Amino acid sequence: MKKYDIALIPADGIGPQVIEASWEVLSKVADQEGFGLSETTFPWSCAYYNETGMMMPADGIETLRGFDAILLGSVGWPAQVPDSVSLHGLLLTIRKAFDQYANVRPHRLLPKVNGPLKATDFDLLCIRENTEGEYSGAGGRVHQGTPSEVVVETSVFTRRGVERILRYGFEQARQRSGRLASVTKSNAQKHSMVFWDEVTRELAAEFPDVEVTSYHVDALAARMIMAPESLDVIVASNLFGDILTDMGAAIQGGLGFAASANINPDRSVPSMFEPVHGSAPDIAHLGIANPIATIWSAAMMLEHLGEKQAADRIMAAIATATEKGVGVNPGKDKTSAITAAVLEALD
Ligand code: NAD
Numbered sequence: 477m478k479k480y481d482i483a484l485i486p487a488d489g490i491g492p493q494v495i496e497a498s499w500e501v502l503s504k505v506a507d508q509e510g511f512g513l514s515e516t517t518f519p520w521s522c523a524y525y526n527e528t529g530m531m532m533p534a535d536g537i538e539t540l541r542g543f544d545a546i547l548l549g550s551v552g553w554p555a556q557v558p559d560s561v562s563l564h565g566l567l568l569t570i571r572k573a574f575d576q577y578a579n580v581r582p583h584r585l586l587p588k589v590n591g592p593l594k595a596t597d598f599d600l601l602c603i604r605e606n607t608e609g610e611y612s613g614a615g616g617r618v619h620q621g622t623p624s625e626v627v628v629e630t631s632v633f634t635r636r637g638v639e640r641i642l643r644y645g646f647e648q649a650r651q652r653s654g655r656l657a658s659v660t661k662s663n664a665q666k667h668s669m670v671f672w673d674e675v676t677r678e679l680a681a682e683f684p685d686v687e688v689t690s691y692h693v694d695a696l697a698a699r700m701i702m703a704p705e706s707l708d709v710i711v712a713s714n715l716f717g718d719i720l721t722d723m724g725a726a727i728q729g730g731l732g733f734a735a736s737a738n739i740n741p742d743r744s745v746p747s748m749f750e751p752v753h754g755s756a757p758d759i760a761h762l763g764i765a766n767p768i769a770t771i772w773s774a775a776m777m778l779e780h781l782g783e784k785q786a787a788d789r790i791m792a793a794i795a796t797a798t799e800k801g802v803g804v805n806p807g808k809d810k811t812s813a814i815t816a817a818v819l820e821a822l823d
């Protein structure tokens with residue numbers, strides 16, 4: 477029997493709730509499909525930071541390296557630990573350490589979910605660069621707190637980094653509609669984004685079957701609202717992709733539905749799967765977190781591991797649950813009720 481070792485990092489706020497729900501679903505589908513799943517749960521979080529002064533132990537990355545995949549809840553408890561400390565100490569470290577350069581985020585409406593748009597027939601796949609760009613961390617502050625304070629935060633775009641994420645986007649477009657939107661801002665950012673456009677054109681020659689259009693990010697944001705059905709695969713830099721995918725979550729009915737995968741396609745290290753949303757401190761104690769985003773991310777994890785049939789089974793169960801009206805009322809349905817409906821639909 478095939479068996480996969482999964483590292484669970486529930487972390488903060490609603491993270492533990494949505495991970496528990498997802499693990500129940502994963503365990504059931506593994507039984508049904510006849511493969512093994514073992515879990516090791518790590519307590520790394522803001523609470524762990526308060527005890528130890530670190531978001532994860534010094535050998536955390538080495539510990540994770542041996543797993544087949546990582547499923548993460550959400551990191552951040554800004555009332556106690558600054559976000560700049562907690563996120564860089566855990567989530568962003570893992571993405572960079574394992575070179576999970578493709579952040580893949582699907583946005584489409586599940587049955588009976590009311591999105592805010594008139595359009596309902598969109599099916600977007602956002603591919604976000606996940607290791608460099610605006611998140612490079614290069615920069616610093618001098619003369620801190622004085623009138624002459626200077627702050628520099630530099631985006632870093634490498635040919636290797638830009639080429640590989642664009643190539644990933646072209647390949648996804650080839651497998652889907654053949655349409656690719658490359659997100660840029662080359663009218664204002666005359667170095668990095670002009671370079672991004674150049675590499676887009678270079679790769680376009682290699683993918684004559686893909687129809688690529690470069691959009692400025694502001695215009696693309698408007699298009700996602702006005703005509704999302706005109707888009708399919710979207711490839712963007714780290715920060716542009718971050719912002720566009722919360723918007724993608726919004727048009728699919730809310731952050732509780734938006735799934736994501738942090739992929740290193742070479743598979744020599746674990747990839748990481750997590751919802752797009754954060755720890756939702758405002759609802760963390762109410763038991764109403766929507767677990768669907770994380771359950772969908774878990775399905776993406778199974779697909780990445782080669783268990784496509786199990787992944788499809790989970791997606792069908794999620795759709796059956798929302799079709800029955802469960803999970804479609806943000807703030808009303810309990811996490812436990814949504815999880816129960818998905819588990820029932822697996823049968
Ligand atoms: P957030 O995503 O946590 O919450 C934004 C809004 O969406 C809130 O009103 C929240 O209640 C709602 N929401 C989010 N997930 C939901 C769910 N599953 N079901 C129902 N409603 C949901 O964003 P924020 O408030 O900006 O950030 C809170 C903390 O999470 C911060 O520390 C932030 O840095 C962190 N964060 C972490 C991640 C991550 O770990 N991947 C992602 C985003 C934000």
Ligand code: IPM
Pocket residue numbers: 563568718752754
């Ligand atoms: C996301 C989150 C993270 C990001 C934050 C929490 C650092 O917003 O996964 O979208 O910006 O990548």
Ligand code: MN
Pocket residue numbers: 718719722752
């Ligand atoms: Mn985000």
